[in-house]
Amino acid sequence: MREVEPKLLKPLVAGFQLEKTLTKYIVSQHNFLYCQKAADLDASVGKTTFTLLRQINELQKILNQKIMLYRDRFSEADVYAVYCEHPDYEGLNDGTFVDRIEDMCELSTKCAIKEWNKSQIRNEAKQACFLFRERRKWLEIYKTIHNETKTVWLAQRHH
Amino acid sequence: MSMPTIPPEPHRPNRKEVIIDLLESIALEEIALSHILNAESEKIQAFVGECLNFPTKPSSKEIIKFNKGVTQLLESVVMKEWILLRKLENVLDFEDDCEPHHKKCESRCHCSPCHSCHFPVCKCRCSHKKHKDHDCYPGK
Numbered sequence: 269m270r271e272v273e274p275k276l277l278k279p280l281v282a283g284f285q286l287e288k289t290l291t292k293y294i295v296s297q298h299n300f301l302y303c304q305k306a307a308d309l310d311a312s313v314g315k316t317t318f319t320l321l322r323q324i325n326e327l328q329k330i331l332n333q334k335i336m337l338y339r340d341r342f343s344e345a346d347v348y349a350v351y352c353e354h355p356d357y358e359g360l361n362d363g364t365f366v367d368r369i370e371d372m373c374e375l376s377t378k379c380a381i382k383e384w385n386k387s388q389i390r391n392e393a394k395q396a397c398f399l400f401r402e403r404r405k406w407l408e409i410y411k412t413i414h415n416e417t418k419t420v421w422l423a424q425r426h427h
Numbered sequence: 428m429s430m431p432t433i434p435p436e437p438h439r440p441n442r443k444e445v446i447i448d449l450l451e452s453i454a455l456e457e458i459a460l461s462h463i464l465n466a467e468s469e470k471i472q473a474f475v476g477e478c479l480n481f482p483t484k485p486s487s488k489e490i491i492k493f494n495k496g497v498t499q500l501l502e503s504v505v506m507k508e509w510i511l512l513r514k515l516e517n518v519l520d521f522e523d524d525c526e527p528h529h530k531k532c533e534s535r536c537h538c539s540p541c542h543s544c545h546f547p548v549c550k551c552r553c554s555h556k557k558h559k560d561h562d563c564y565p566g567k
Contacts, residue, residue, distance in 0.1 A: 275447045276522070279515055282457035286508075289461040289468070296468035296475070297497070303475050304490060312491055316498065323501045330508045334515065341519055 277350050280338050283331055284354050290327060291365050298368045301375055314381035314389070317372050321392035324369075328399040335406060344409075351407060369396045449518045453511050460504050467500055 297320055304313050338347055373393035377386055440448065474493055476482040485493070 276450055278450055278454035279457060279511075282454040282461070285461045286457055286464070289464040293464050293468040293471075293501075296471040299475050299479055300471050300494070300497075303479050303481060304494070306479075307481070307487065307490060309487060309490060312494060316494055319498050320501070323498075323505050326505045327508060330505070330512050333512060337516060337519060341523070 277338070277342070277346065280334065280347070280350055281354060283334050284350075286327075287331055290324070294324065294365065294368050298372055301372060305375060305379065310379040310381060313379050314376055314385050317376045318385065318389050318392060321369070321372070321389065321396055325392060325395050325399060328396065328403070332399060332403055335403065339406070365400050366397050369393050369400075446518060446522045449514070453515050453518070456507070456511055460507060463500070464504060467497060471497060 297316075301313055301317060304316070335347075370393065373389055376389045474481070474483070474485075481490070
């Protein structure tokens with residue numbers, strides 16, 4: 269591994285910001301879906317939930333691939349430093365993402381839509397939670413190097 | 428159609444500066460997408476209302492139309508993100524290509540890289556005719 273220029277990690281930092289906004293977007297969409305259900309627009313709820321989850325998964329796959337790109341090219345300490353400098357990323361783990369996705373899936377089961385459509389939504393929701401947990405798992409792996417001499421100063425500086 | 432001409436400039440960025448500029452451009456585009464997504468979520472929130480009661484009292488048709496617009500925007504964001512990921516891959520590959528130069532240049536001979544194999548000319552084994560005339564070419 270080589271000496272890393274901090275600017276090379278900027279796209280990774282931007283990815284964190286995008287993920288943060290994505291969570292906010294999911295919260296808004298979730299509220300919108302509830303209102304649509306209340307307005308008896310069941311067909312629209314079913315269709316929107318599926319499309320939304322599919323697109324969220326696409327976006328998550330891109331975010332995961334980006335982390336993998338950096339993981340392969342830079343040392344764990346460098347990527348860990350990025351996580352340390354963005355404590356707000358830690359806040360994404362408050363369960364909002366997974367809770368809202370599961371709620372959306374639950375909502376679609378109450379709608380008058382076809383069974384195969386419900387099954388598609390369930391599959392997409394499962395994948396969305398899996399991709400999110402995968403990303404969190406990587407972060408936990410980086411945290412295990414927290415006490416190494418070469419990275420401990422980063423943690424002390426930011427906590 | 429003629430070839431594009433590069434206008435003269437007092438400062439031409441080197442390879443490393445170009446890579447950093449490209450990576451910064453990716454980051455900026457992504458931040459812009461975050462702002463768009465954030466604006467969209469606020470738009471949805473405003474449409475739905477704080478009490479989740481549709482304050483503008485839209486008809487079903489209007490709700491469906493609004494929903495369609497929101498979905499289309501997310502699709503555009505996803506597409507743009509794919510393009511940015513490919514760009515990032517290419518830039519990082521381009522950055523990796525620079526690596527052998529530094530490693531091979533440990534002898535600090537300050538030789539410029541060969542245009543065909545990209546190794547410093549003193550280590551270059553390619554058949555580039557003009558490099559054979561170089562002072563430190565091993566075959567000399």
